[in-house]
Amino acid sequence: MKKFLAIILTLAMALSLVACGGDKPEESAKPEESAKTEESAKTEESSGADVYKIGVVLPMTGGSARMGELQYEGMKLFAEHYNEAIGGIQSLGGAKIELVLADSTGDPATGASEAERLINNEKVDALAGPYNSSVGAVMQPIAEKYGVPFTVTNCTADNVQMTEGELKYTFRPNHSNSSNVGAILDCLAFLQEKDSSVDLSSFAIIYENTDWGNSCVDTYAAALEAAGYEMKICESFESGSADFSTIVNKIKNSGAGFIMPCMYVSDAVLFMNQYTEYGLDNALIWAGGGILTDDFITSVGDLANNQITLNGWCVDTMAESNDPELCDWLSERCKEDTGSELNENVANGWIGVATLIQAVEDAGTKDKDAVAAAMKALDLGRDSLALLLHAYEGIKMGEKETWDGSGVMQNQNIYSAGIMTQIVDGQIRQIYPDWSGNPLVWPVA
Numbered sequence: 001m002k003k004f005l006a007i008i009l010t011l012a013m014a015l016s017l018v019a020c021g022g023d024k025p026e027e028s029a030k031p032e033e034s035a036k037t038e039e040s041a042k043t044e045e046s047s048g049a050d051v052y053k054i055g056v057v058l059p060m061t062g063g064s065a066r067m068g069e070l071q072y073e074g075m076k077l078f079a080e081h082y083n084e085a086i087g088g089i090q091s092l093g094g095a096k097i098e099l100v101l102a103d104s105t106g107d108p109a110t111g112a113s114e115a116e117r118l119i120n121n122e123k124v125d126a127l128a129g130p131y132n133s134s135v136g137a138v139m140q141p142i143a144e145k146y147g148v149p150f151t152v153t154n155c156t157a158d159n160v161q162m163t164e165g166e167l168k169y170t171f172r173p174n175h176s177n178s179s180n181v182g183a184i185l186d187c188l189a190f191l192q193e194k195d196s197s198v199d200l201s202s203f204a205i206i207y208e209n210t211d212w213g214n215s216c217v218d219t220y221a222a223a224l225e226a227a228g229y230e231m232k233i234c235e236s237f238e239s240g241s242a243d244f245s246t247i248v249n250k251i252k253n254s255g256a257g258f259i260m261p262c263m264y265v266s267d268a269v270l271f272m273n274q275y276t277e278y279g280l281d282n283a284l285i286w287a288g289g290g291i292l293t294d295d296f297i298t299s300v301g302d303l304a305n306n307q308i309t310l311n312g313w314c315v316d317t318m319a320e321s322n323d324p325e326l327c328d329w330l331s332e333r334c335k336e337d338t339g340s341e342l343n344e345n346v347a348n349g350w351i352g353v354a355t356l357i358q359a360v361e362d363a364g365t366k367d368k369d370a371v372a373a374a375m376k377a378l379d380l381g382r383d384s385l386a387l388l389l390h391a392y393e394g395i396k397m398g399e400k401e402t403w404d405g406s407g408v409m410q411n412q413n414i415y416s417a418g419i420m421t422q423i424v425d426g427q428i429r430q431i432y433p434d435w436s437g438n439p440l441v442w443p444v445a
Contacts, residue, residue, distance in 0.1 A: 050092065050093065050094075050095040050096070051095055051096050051097070051098040052089055052092065052095050052096070052097055052098065052125050052126075052357075052360060052366060053098045053100055053122065053123065053124040053125050053126075054075075054097065054098070054099050054100065054124060054125065054126050054127070054128050054353065054356065055100050055102065055115070055118030055119065055122060055124035055126070055127045055128070056072065056075060056099050056100065056101045056102065056127075056128050056129050057102050057104050057111050057114050057115055057118070057127065057128075057129035057130040057135065057139065058071055058072050058101065058102075058103070058104060058129045058130055058131055059103065059104050059105055059106040059130070059131055059132060059135075060072070060101070060103040060104075060105075061103055061105050062105040062106040062107070063106055063239050063240050063264055063266055063267075064106040064131060064132055064264055065106075066265055066293055066295055067131055067154075067264065067265070067290075067293065067345045068103075068104075068106075068131050069338060070293065070338060070340060070343060070345035070346050070349070071129070071131050071153055071154060071345045071346065071348060071349040072099075072101065072349060073334055073337055073338050073345075073346050073349065074345065074346035074347060074348065074349025074350035074351075074352075074353075074389075075099055075128065075153075075349040075350070075352070075353045076099065076337075076349075077330055077333055077334070077346075077350065078097075078349070078350045078353045078354050078357075079097040079098075079099055079353065081326070081329075082097055082354075082357060083096045083097055089357060089360055089361060090361060091360070091361045091362075091363070091364040091365075092360065092364070092365075092366065095366075097353070097357065099353075100118060100122050100124055102114035102115075102117065102118055104129070104130050104131075104132065104135050106131075106132050106134075106135065106239075107135070108132075108134045108135050108137070108138045109138075111129075111130050111132070111135035111138060111139060112135075112138040112139060112142060115127060115130075115139045115142045115143070116142060119142070119146050119148055124148070125148075125149075125366050125368070125371075126148060126149040126150065126151065126356055126360075126368075126371065127139065127143055127148055127149070127150040127151070128150070128151045128153055128352050128353055128356065129152075129153055129352075130153075130155065131153065131154045131155065131345070132154075132155065132210065132211070132212065133154075133155045133156060133157035133159075133160055133210070133211040133212040133215060134157075134210050134211035134212065135155075136152055136154075136155030136157070136160040136211075137155075137157070137159055137160055137211055140152075140160060140161075140163070140167075140170045141163075143169045143170050144163075144167065144168060144169055144170065147168075147169060147368050147369065147372075148169060148368055149169050149171070149356065149359070149368055149371045149372045149375060150169055150170045150171070151171055151172075151173065151352045151353065151355055151356040151375075152170060152171065152172040152173075152174075152352070153173075153174065153348045153349055153351075153352030153353075154174060154312075154345065154348045155172065155212075156174070156175060156176050156177050156179075156180070156212065156215070156288075156312075157176070157177060157211045157212050157214075157215035158176050158177050158178050158215060158218075158219065158402050158407065158409055159211065159215065160172065160176075160211075161176065161409035161410055161411060161412045162407050162408070162409055162410070163410070166410070167410040167411050168372055169368070169372045170410075170411060171355070171375045171376075171397050171411040172409075172411065172412050172413060172416075173351045173352055173355040173386070173395055173413045173416070174312055174348045174351055174352070174390075174413065174416055175312050175413075175416040175417055175418050176400070176409060176412060176416065177215050177216065177218075177219040177220065177403075178219055178400070178401075178402045178403040178409070179400075179416050179417050179418055180219075180220070180310050180417070180418030181219065181220070181223045181403040182417070183310060183417065183418040183419055183420050183432055183433070184220060184223070184224075184285070184310060184418075184420070185223065185224075185227055186432060186433070187285070187308070187420040187431070187432045188200055188229075188258075188285070190432070190435070191283075191308075191442055194440070194442050195442055195443055197443075198257075198283055198442075198443050199257040200229075200257045200258050200283065201228075201229060201230060201257050202229060202230040202231070202232050202255065202256050202257045202258075203221075203224060203229055203230070203231060203232065203256050203257060203258050203259065203260055203285075204231075204232050204233035204234070204235070204250075204251045204254055204256035204258075204259045204260070204282070205217060205220070205221045205231065205233070205234050205235075205259075205260045205261075205262065206233075206235045206236075206237065206244075206247055206251070206259065206260070206261050206262065206263070206271070207234075207235075207236055207237075207261075207262035207263070207287075208236070208237060208238070208239045208262060208263050208264065208267065209236045209237065209238055209239070210239060212262070212289075213236065213262050213263075214236075216260075216262040216287050217234060217262075219402070219403060220260060220262075220287060221234060221260075222404065223403050223404070224260075226404065232251075232254040232255060232256040233250055233251055233254045233256060235247045235250065235251075237263075237267070239263075239264065239267060240266065240267070241267055241270065242270075243270075243274075244267075244270060244271050244274045244275075245274060245278070248271075248274050248275060248278045248280065249278065251280065251282065252278060252279075252280055256282055257282065257283065258282055258283035258284065258285050259275075259280075259282045259283070259284050259285070260284075260285050260286065260287055261284065261286055261287065261289075261291075262287040262288075262289060263289050263290055264289050264290040265289075265290030265291075265293050265295050265296050265299075266290070267290065268286075268289065268290035268291050268296050269290070269295075269296060269299045269300055272296075272300045272303050272304075273300065273303070276303055283308075283443070283444065284307060284308065284444070285308055285309070285310075286307060286308065286309035286310065287309070287310050288309055288310045288311055288312070288344070288418075291304075291307060291309050291423075292309065292311060292343055292344050292345070292428065293340065293343060293345070294339070294340045294341055294343070295340075297423060297426055304423045304426070305423060305424075305425075305441075305444075306422055306423060306424065306441040306442075306444040307422065307423045307444065308420060308421070308422050308431070308444070309420070309421055309422075309423075309428075310418050310419075310420060310421075311344055311418065311419050311420065311421040311428065311430075312344040312347070312348060312390075312418055312419070313343065313344040313347040313348070313389060313390060313419075314419060314421050314428055314429065314430040315341065315342060315427065315428065315429070316429060316430040316434075316437060316438070317347075317389060317390060317391045317430070318331075318342075318389065319437075320382075320391055321388055321389075322382070322383050322388070323385075323388060326388060327388065327389070330342060330346075330350075330388075330389075334346055341427075342389070343428070346389075347389040347390060350386075350388065350389050351386050351387070351389065351390055351395075354384075354385055354386035354388075355375070355378065355380075355386045355395055356371075356375070358378065358380065358384070358385075358386055359371050359372075359374040359375040359378060360374070362374040362377070362378070375397060375411070376397055376411065378395055378396060378397060379394065379395075379396045380394050380395040380396070381394050382394065391419075392413065392415045392416055392417065393415040394415045395413050395415065396413065396414050396415060397411045397412065397413060397414070398411075398412065398414045399412070399414075400412040400414050419432055419433065420432035422438070422440065422441065424438065424439075424441070
């Protein structure tokens with residue numbers, strides 16, 4: 001009996017060892033299988049599953065929200081086109097562009113905080129934005145501190161690209177305020193020649209108290225005075241103003257020949273209505289801003305007709321485009337997504353991200369220093385995808401003096417320049433530098 005029990009126990013132990021695997025050694029992977037696994041990991045790492053993350057800081061709420069929405073539309077459409085039609089960033093094995101959006105609210109402190117969060121928490125490879133010059137001015141030192149490539153979209157105030165030290169990571173493909181001076185002065189000279197009965201010898205400037213507004217005064221008002229125009233009034237206001245009546249009455253009594261408003265859309269709508277309500281007949285030469293959106297045109301109706309403004313882009317530019325079909329797709333998608341025609345904000349979103357991605361393609365790496373060096377070395381011609389929506393001669397980053405020679409902007413597209421446009425039947429049409437394509441209505445009825 002004991003012998004029988006011993007046999008039973010021995011069998012049970014043996015079965016237990018088999019069930020648990022016992023001390024049987026595990027099978028080693030075959031050398032060729034290990035090599036395949038390693039190669040597969042490498043392929044996956046460099047495949048289209050990889051991404052290039054761009055932290056986008058734009059005003060998605062607040063007074064500049066509409067411009068932020070439109071600028072983001074330009075960035076999104078470029079990323080979609082590049083990811084799907086081109087197949088992603090070719091020099092990175094087809095890595096896809098990923099936009100990580102943060103809301104600046106148009107506030108410098110919020111924009112700075114969001115930029116740091118994107119860098120430290122989201123681990124973005126680059127930054128883009130932020131529309132408002134005041135936000136761009138505080139993001140610039142953050143990009144330089146962390147060594148992150150930063151493509152400035154819009155933010156036309158000269159000081160965004162100015163610093164005492166060397167700018168290594170901050171670049172602006174679109175125009176600056178100083179780039180616009182020539183367009184304004186040439187336009188005024190042309191208008192005066194067109195009809196000398198309209199007095200354009202003096203002006204009033206009304207501007208929002210922000211970096212952009214102050215830069216308009218520092219650049220445009222100073223340039224006009226230097227050219228011999230007399231400044232009658234220079235009035236600032238806080239963005240989101242509830243009433244312009246006091247300023248309007250001052251302008252009415254000043255005898256100014258023309259008015260240059262520097263304001264965003266909600267303020268522009270209110271000012272235009274009160275300008276009409278108080279019976280002003282001074283010519284209006286706008287400094288861009290809110291008048292460039294469809295919202296202004298639909299809000300003020302017929303009052304928008306024939307208004308003349310500084311601009312960074314116009315639909316007429318697409319007549320010179322190297323890819324009309326792509327332009328048509330962009331136009332349709334923009335209207336479908338935002339309810340708006342293409343405008344300067346969309347175009348500047350496009351050129352900003354497109355310029356950055358071209359630098360990444362040239363660098364062939366996500367290394368931030370290499371991408372920044374590639375941005376500095378860019379020399380793109382008219383056939384560049386980045387210039388699909390702009391009529392610039394090219395994109396080349398370099399030093400560019402301010403209009404009065406008092407300072408130097410670094411990493412500014414040396415070919416960037418403003419144009420002058422007029423609202424005709426609800427469409428923004430170019431009148432400078434090429435006047436021949438569109439009939440100019442002057443004086444404005």
